Amino acid sequence: MSVTANSLPTGVQVVQNLPWRWGVQGKIFIIGGLGFMFDAWDVTLNGALIPLIMKEWGLDRSTAALMGTSNLIGMALGAFVWGTVADRIGRKKAFTWTLLIFSLFTVAGSLAPNFELFALFRFIAGFGLGGCIPVDYALVGEFTPTKQRGKVMTAMDGWWPVGAALSFFVSAMVMTVFGNWRLILLSMVLPAILVFFVRLHVPESPLFLIRKGQDEEARKVIDDLVLRTGTPKVEYTLPSSNEVPRLSAGSIGEQLAGIWKFSWKITAVSWALFFTILLVYYLALTWMPSILQQAGMAANTSLFMTAIMAAVGLVGVIAAVAIERVGRKWILGVTGPLSGFILVLVAWSLGTPSTAIVWLLVFGFVVQICIPVLYAYVSELYPTELRGSGFGWASTISRVGAGFGPVLFALYWPVIGLANLFLIATGLVLLAVIFMAIAAPETAHQELE
Structure with a gap:
């Protein structure tokens, strides 16, 4: 035959x-x-x-x-x-x-x-x-x-x-x-x-x-x-x-038209999640050495402490394998706002450096559970032909937000205080995950298109 x-x-x-x-x-x-x-x-x-x-x-x-x-x-x-x-x-x-x-x-x-x-x-x-x-x-x-x-x-x-x-x-x-x-x-x-x-x-x-x-x-x-x-x-x-x-996926116009025509809700949710969650992370990475130094920590020590915060995140990535058992939306809904609020606790406890360091390590763990789940979730929201452009544009929006966010942070830090700035960023994440809960589907255990 x-x-x-x-x-x-x-x-x-x-x-x-x-x-x-x-x-x-x-x-x-x-x-x-x-x-x-x-x-x-x-x-x-x-x-x-x-x-x-x-x-x-x-x-x-x-x-x-x-x-x-x-x-x-x-x-x-x-x-x-x-x-x-x-x-x-x-x-x-x-x-x-x-x-x-x-x-x-x-x-x-x-x-x-x-x-x-x-x-x-x-x-x-x-x-x-x-x-x-x-x-x-x-x-x-x-x-x-x-x-x-x-x-x-x-x-x-x-x-x-x-x-x-x-x-x-x-x-x-x-x-x-x-x-x-x-x-x-x-x-x-x-x-x-x-x-x-x-x-x-x-x-x-x-x-x-x-x-x-x-x-x-x-x-x-x-x-x-x-x-x-x-x-x-x-x-x-x-x-x-x-x-x-x-x-x-083609030209800028074709990419944007394709992902917004597919679903304005999914694209808006993707951009909101990437913008807010990664804004919180980039704010921490950009300003934590300066924050710790202003609180009285030596420059070298502040760099070492921020390095340990980042290294702890590797444990968070390993923990993120739970996304196959637990819904993506549920994990993002918890870890996104929680990571922002932990930074508020870091700001509140700067007067007691040992406590601030503990909260900093907790932040490194929680935020690195959130980010891999975010990447997986957004890529799964789009069909095959739009997956690259959908993920790419969400990532680009996060980079733009992370680029200008630290500048605004620096301008308003002396005006309204460190903890209040982190609280505002946390509020933005909370709004994004609420929008996700209403407007976007769960993708865990679903066959991709």
Whole structure:
């Protein structure tokens, strides 16, 4: 009995049904995760640098915060642009160039003679690194077997607290030993350059190759994956190029029209959740070293304490596996507002440093339960053809909010007080989760479209 082409699996199905091997897909997960780690490292570095550049150039708090704003706005722009670039030049090339641009302009930032140039270089470095999240997620997801994809993509979030913790730990060590904030930037570039060269050996995504009509190259990658995972060879077909989804969904207008036309409620909920929950997190990362120093803690100690807060978040990511058993909405509804209120408790207890540190560690744990669930939930709210653009735009909105939020925070901190500012941020999160409860469905245990 002959086997017809229609009865054969596609090359995409072959890749998605391969067994997981740490020496094959695991390497791509680690290399992609390192890019995600550097994204976290760079974002949290703003919090370490702000009090240092204030002293270097005699800046007030709100002016220094513009450095973080320029960096995050660059990341927001990069997240959109690099998704489209990756569709044109390939996941692998985009995967590599994002980190190279980041490294070059981070070095330039370490040599900047004034604040204006420093902020510009931080913007361009952010633009390069901003492409890591969408490109890394796409590349890792396209090589990960279907059965393991949920766990692997959730585990990608574990690289964030690792990067955040390293950022503050390395900053504290450099300042302790050398006392020079410019070396903090250079210390991040060295491992980033090593990852750049490692990335040169990552195979191109077969999905991208198929989409570009490079069937022979796609078959080489797929056959190599089959061989290296120890799977028996099977015959397969390749889908037509227009059947393979792109990383980006088209122009800005097409993306926005698509996600709002699909459901204005789901898109509004996604943007509200990303904006408010990540605003709380970025406020903590940006201002916690300055808050602790103003409360009387030594600069190096404040960096170490913020690093421990971020490291505790890794335990929260591990705890987030409960999302398969408990509804996404329920977890977000509890951990979102709770993480904000814990920061209020931190502000109230600054007069007793030991108590403030305890609440800070609790915050690091709770917020990192919330964020992986947020990522999973929003990506599941959209159908396949809109999932990339829906998640990407929600992420971009969070970066814009995180960019301008710390500046407003700095302006109003002396006016209405630290605890009241955190209370306002908590109130925004509470409004967002109430809106979610009313307007968005639960996605746990539901089959994705």
